[in-house]
Amino acid sequence: MGMADQFKDKAQELAEKAKQAAQGAKDEASERGQQAQDKAGEAQQAVQDKFDQDYES
Structure with a gap:
């Protein structure tokens, strides 16, 4: 294996690591x-529930 092949293999290895x-x-x-969307949905639901509760009272 020549020096050029070693550099080529190392370059491919580093490229794969970078891709991963x-x-x-x-x-x-x-x-x-996704977690942020879930939390936003929960907060929105909590506000809606509070509004519904207040409106029904």
């Missing part, structure tokens, strides 16, 4: 976004 890291970050961001 980017995908991991994307997945984490997506999950955080």
